[in-house]
Amino acid sequence: MKMDETDIKIVEALIDDARMSLKDLAAHVGLSSPGVSERIRRLQERGVIRGFTVDIDPKVLGYSLQAIVRIRPLPGKLHIVQQLIQEIPEFCECDKVTGEDCFVARLAIPSIDQLDGILDRISDKAETSTSIVKSQPIRRRPPPLAVAEKAS
Structure with missing residues (x-):
């Protein structure tokens, strides 16, 4: 799946903060809000972005x-x-x-x-x-995005 540099910047920003506003995301990647919205829609249609989620800490919920x-x-x-x-x-x-x-x-x-x-x-x-599990040195993370671009 080919992703250009802007797509990669969008995905990386959403990985860091999936609740980032379109306005802030647009400023971050240098596009208009409608442009970013369209790119996100295409990334979703292509299956690159499967959804937006909440990261819950099991310990806080009593699962020690x-x-x-x-x-x-x-x-x-x-x-x-x-x-x-x-x-x-x-x-x-x-x-x-x-x-x-x-x-x-x-x-x-x-x-x-x-x-x-x-x-x-x-x-x-x-x-x-x-x-x-004693500790989790690496939490679930996506694969490197730059490699995905080169592999396509």
Whole structure:
């Protein structure tokens, strides 16, 4: 997906502050507000920008622990396990992966006591391996935008 320098500046600015006003964004990239609005619309249509979101700190909401859970469904249980993961709200992220495990998921939990209760809900349908997250040196971030421009 080809993005010019202005598109990259717009996306980078929105990554920093998705609530930036069109006026401020236009001044930042050197375009008019209608011009920026049109570019954002095209970036959305092309799927570069999929949406605007809120970044919530789980700790502030009482989820003091996070865990990474590798999940290997038992034979014939893949779809059941996937559905369970989707239904358990403490699973805040999940990737379906290749290799020995089928899923790698992130849990947000208020305490270690809740971890066993959540994992018990899938333990008769999958094997799990759990690691407690100590820190997150790199939070979720987009890939480099300049590379995306060159790759197109």
